[in-house]
Amino acid sequence: MLNEVKELGTRLMRDLINTSPIVPEIDYDQAPFRDDEEGFTLRAEHEGERAIVLNRTGSRIDAEMAISQAQDWIVELLWHRGRPPTWPECGSHPRTHPLSVADVAGTLVWVCPKTSDVIAPVGSLPAQH
Ligand SMILES: [Zn+2]
Numbered sequence: 001m002l003n004e005v006k007e008l009g010t011r012l013m014r015d016l017i018n019t020s021p022i023v024p025e026i027d028y029d030q031a032p033f034r035d036d037e038e039g040f041t042l043r044a045e046h047e048g049e050r051a052i053v054l055n056r057t058g059s060r061i062d063a064e065m066a067i068s069q070a071q072d073w074i075v076e077l078l079w080h081r082g083r084p085p086t087w088p089e090c091g092s093h094p095r096t097h098p099l100s101v102a103d104v105a106g107t108l109v110w111v112c113p114k115t116s117d118v119i120a121p122v123g124s125l126p127a128q129h
Pocket of ligand 1: 097
């Protein structure tokens with residue numbers, strides 16, 4: 001089910017490109033996973049890399065957990081650079097908290113953790129310039 005993995009990676013990258021000060025590269029091929037694992041590796045120049053493992057229950061991949069793992073790493077990199085560790089930033093509460101990822105009725109979305117408002121589907125955050 002590599003397509004599912006690539007689709008998730010593409011959505012994650014779209015949000016990173018549109019809204020993150022740090023945009024890693026994504027690698028689907030050289031992931032240090034066991035044979036029964038799927039996932040991708042995020043790699044940022046001078047910052048190292050993070051393998052994102054997609055756990056599977058039956059036919060369903062845990063996309064929420066994977067996005068959350070990627071988000072944790074980006075937030076960590078931002079913090080190390082002395083930037084606000086809030087990716088993706090909550091437009092309603094700037095510099096307060098990052099958005100949280102949630103599965104709402106089968107759609108992966110970003111939500112404000114304070115109000116539980118759905119902000120946008122993962123992969124559809126508006127570009128910040
Ligand atoms: Zn908020």
